Amino acid sequence: MFNQLGLIGCGLMGGSFALALKRAGLVKRVVGYSKSPSTTVRARKLGVIDLEAESALLAVSGADIVLIAVPVAATENTFKAIRHLVEPGVLVMDVGSTKRDVVDAARRVLRERVPSFVPAHPIAGKEAAGIQHADAALFSGRQVILTPIAQTDADLVQRATDVWSAIGAQVLKMTPENHDAAFAAVSHLPHLLAFAYFSAIAHQPAGRDYLSLAGPGFRDFTRIAASDPAVWRDILVANREEVLKQSQRFRHALDALEHVMRSGNAEALEDLIRGAAEGRASWQMGAPRGSGTR
Amino acid sequence: MFNQLGLIGCGLMGGSFALALKRAGLVKRVVGYSKSPSTTVRARKLGVIDLEAESALLAVSGADIVLIAVPVAATENTFKAIRHLVEPGVLVMDVGSTKRDVVDAARRVLRERVPSFVPAHPIAGKEAAGIQHADAALFSGRQVILTPIAQTDADLVQRATDVWSAIGAQVLKMTPENHDAAFAAVSHLPHLLAFAYFSAIAHQPAGRDYLSLAGPGFRDFTRIAASDPAVWRDILVANREEVLKQSQRFRHALDALEHVMRSGNAEALEDLIRGAAEGRASWQMGAPRGSGTR
Numbered sequence: 001m002f003n004q005l006g007l008i009g010c011g012l013m014g015g016s017f018a019l020a021l022k023r024a025g026l027v028k029r030v031v032g033y034s035k036s037p038s039t040t041v042r043a044r045k046l047g048v049i050d051l052e053a054e055s056a057l058l059a060v061s062g063a064d065i066v067l068i069a070v071p072v073a074a075t076e077n078t079f080k081a082i083r084h085l086v087e088p089g090v091l092v093m094d095v096g097s098t099k100r101d102v103v104d105a106a107r108r109v110l111r112e113r114v115p116s117f118v119p120a121h122p123i124a125g126k127e128a129a130g131i132q133h134a135d136a137a138l139f140s141g142r143q144v145i146l147t148p149i150a151q152t153d154a155d156l157v158q159r160a161t162d163v164w165s166a167i168g169a170q171v172l173k174m175t176p177e178n179h180d181a182a183f184a185a186v187s188h189l190p191h192l193l194a195f196a197y198f199s200a201i202a203h204q205p206a207g208r209d210y211l212s213l214a215g216p217g218f219r220d221f222t223r224i225a226a227s228d229p230a231v232w233r234d235i236l237v238a239n240r241e242e243v244l245k246q247s248q249r250f251r252h253a254l255d256a257l258e259h260v261m262r263s264g265n266a267e268a269l270e271d272l273i274r275g276a277a278e279g280r281a282s283w284q285m286g287a288p289r290g291s292g293t294r
Numbered sequence: 295m296f297n298q299l300g301l302i303g304c305g306l307m308g309g310s311f312a313l314a315l316k317r318a319g320l321v322k323r324v325v326g327y328s329k330s331p332s333t334t335v336r337a338r339k340l341g342v343i344d345l346e347a348e349s350a351l352l353a354v355s356g357a358d359i360v361l362i363a364v365p366v367a368a369t370e371n372t373f374k375a376i377r378h379l380v381e382p383g384v385l386v387m388d389v390g391s392t393k394r395d396v397v398d399a400a401r402r403v404l405r406e407r408v409p410s411f412v413p414a415h416p417i418a419g420k421e422a423a424g425i426q427h428a429d430a431a432l433f434s435g436r437q438v439i440l441t442p443i444a445q446t447d448a449d450l451v452q453r454a455t456d457v458w459s460a461i462g463a464q465v466l467k468m469t470p471e472n473h474d475a476a477f478a479a480v481s482h483l484p485h486l487l488a489f490a491y492f493s494a495i496a497h498q499p500a501g502r503d504y505l506s507l508a509g510p511g512f513r514d515f516t517r518i519a520a521s522d523p524a525v526w527r528d529i530l531v532a533n534r535e536e537v538l539k540q541s542q543r544f545r546h547a548l549d550a551l552e553h554v555m556r557s558g559n560a561e562a563l564e565d566l567i568r569g570a571a572e573g574r575a576s577w578q579m580g581a582p583r584g585s586g587t588r
Contacts, residue, residue, distance in 0.1 A: 073560075123507065123509040124509070125510075125511075142509070143507065143509070145507070172507075181500070182500070182503065182504045182507050183507070185495050185498070185500075185501075185504045186495065186504050186505065186507055186508035186509070186512050187508070187509065187511055187512065189491070190491065190511060190512055190515040190516075191511070192548070192551060192552075193487060193491060193515075193548070194515060194570070195551060195566065195567050195570040195571070196544060196547040196548040196550075196551050196570075197483070197484065197487060197544055197547070198570040198573055198574050199547040199550075199551075199566065199569060199570045199573075200540070200543040200544040200546070200547040201479050201480065201543075202569070202570070202573045203547075204479070204543060206475070206476070206479075207479075209476065210476045210479045210480050211480065211577055213417070213437065213439070213466075213476050213477070213480055214480035214481070214577075214579065215417040215418070215436070215437070215480070215481065215579065216419075216579065217419075217481060217484060217485070217517070217518045217521075218480050218481065218484055218579075219579050220514040220515070220517045220518065221484040221487075221488060221514070221515055221517070221518055222484075222574050222577075223511070223514045223515070223574075224511045224514065224515055225570045225571060225573075225574040226571050226574040226575045227511075227571060228571070229564050229567040229568040229571050230564060232567050232571075233560050233563050233564040233567060234560075236551075236555050236563060236567075237555060237558060237560050237563065240555045240556065240558075243555070244552060244555065244556070246494070247548070247552060249494040249495075249498060250490060250491055250494040251545075252494070253489075253490040253491070253493040253494040253497075254486070254487070254490040254541070256490075256493075257486060257489060257490050257493075257530075258486075258538060258541060261530050261531060261534045261537070261538065262534065262538070264531060264534075266367075266527050266528075266531050269527050269530060269531065270523050270524060270527040272489065272493065273489050273523040273526050273527060273530075274523040275493060275496070276488075276489040276490075276492040276493045276496070276519045277489070277519060277520050277521060277522070277523050277526075279492055279493075279496045279519075280492050280516050280517075280519040280520040281520045283505055283508075283516075285508065285509065285510065285512075285513050
């Protein structure tokens with residue numbers, strides 16, 4: 001049980017976390033701050049936060065748990081804004097989709113206060129951003145990755161684990177490096193490919209006509225292309241090394257498929273497709289690590 | 295109203311067409327043939343067909359409407375098997391996802407009987423193949439593309455339009471060439487990319503661990519990677535020229551995104567992402583041609 005959640009960034013992720021803690025009876029009071037005052041007012045009117053703070057620092061004042069839910073590129077400035085009030089024993093978390101850059105920023109800015117920071121990445125979201133879509137059930141049944149470093153306070157890692165578990169999430173721990181490599185593969189690259197694919201279709205002469213013919217396969221394949229541009233700009237810049245490595249692997253796989261298409265080797269093409277199709281058919285979201293797909 | 299549907303290929307597409315015609319009261323009797331006798335028996339037991347035929351030719355005998363619902367690569371042999379019983383006035387359609395190859399095969403094989411053949415491509419399907427997934431509502435609210443050629447009997451094109459409309463589909467007419475170019479862009483390329491992407495993830499050393507971390511974005515992006523390997527082998531070989539052209543456009547768009555990622559030009563990256571994100575957000579499946587997305 002916490003006395004006060006200091007919420008920095010009243011958007012979908014932050015708002016959903018506040019609602020989930022309230023619903024689970026895990027927090028007495030939520031003090032919220034957003035860069036845009038109208039968002040903060042809206043969050044209060046929606047009952048997501050109880051009090052508006054005029055700065056990130058004031059949102060942290062008196063809090064025993066702090067969630068930084070801002071675009072990844074704004075995390076470092078948030079650390080700078082709040083560092084003077086990050087007392088030992090205060091649990092500070094973020095929700096960023098990349099972790100090496102956030103951990104580097106925490107080391108640089110928080111310095112001797114870095115043990116309070118437990119880097120977190122909840123694998124949850126919606127295309128629709130904004131406080132009006134905040135949902136107390138957003139994290140229920142979803143994975144949350146914690147990426148503590150050597151200096152991180154072990155008690156706070158345990159408290160972080162407990163609070164995410166209490167709102168229905170499954171908690172995993174990884175190094176920031178392994179996290180970024182894994183999410184480059186399963187999340188960041190698909191977004192990059194979806195952006196590239198949609199652009200390629202839309203920008204050709206007959207693109208509008210083509211789009212009018214697209215069906216359910218197209219709809220699902222391109223759903224993530226509608227994601228928030230500022231969020232994905234930050235993620236793709238922050239994790240570009242790993243994303244570019246994964247893109248190279250993808251290009252090799254595409255080359256292999258195109259090669260057998262060009263040569264008209266239908267049997268080899270079917271084998272390549274079958275490998276992917278059987279793997280995908282046996283994959284299940286949230287299956288335990290190492291089980292499921294070959 | 296038809297007296298007898300000759301159904302060649304008792305799978306998801308053919309079975310759904312038979313069920314839809316029955317439900318709409320458009321056919322008195324369905325005679326079905328499948329390469330595998332056990333499938334034909336199953337189709338009869340499920341009530342999809344009324345009578346089993348021992349050959350494709352026997353399924354056509356006495357039929358006034360014929361649906362060829364076999365893998366694209368098997369279409370030419372099916373034409374050969376049935377051509378002697380394709381009488382003038384009998385409406386023969388296929389359901390293939392590529393049309394130039396089917397039209398070429400029809401010209402070659404059906405010759406003077408080619409006017410009976412109205413090439414059709416219903417934009418509908420499920421990942422789950424097989425007669426057990428046949429669904430009378432599969433085509434309801436979906437588009438069906440007809441690609442008649444100069445020799446095609448105009449009355450039969452009208453009958454084809456009427457029957458698809460009567461089971462709830464929206465009928466569009468295009469040339470086979472325009473059809474194949476459009477579907478390379480909005481359907482065949484996304485499948486190719488999804489196969490390549492899933493293969494690239496699954497075949498790397500940490501692939502199993504990565505797959506256990508994948509979330510809803512990955513799930514939707516890769517859904518079409520679980521499609522039927524034999525069907526997609528045929529489509530990607532039959533339409534390879536157009537698919538490879540579209541793949542080149544896609545690679546250029548991917549190059550452009552990677553270039554701005556590498557150069558760290560966050561603003562340019564955001565602009566590229568925003569173009570795709572806004573286009574996708576304003577896209578609606580089945581919107582009238584030329585409306586919607588820029």
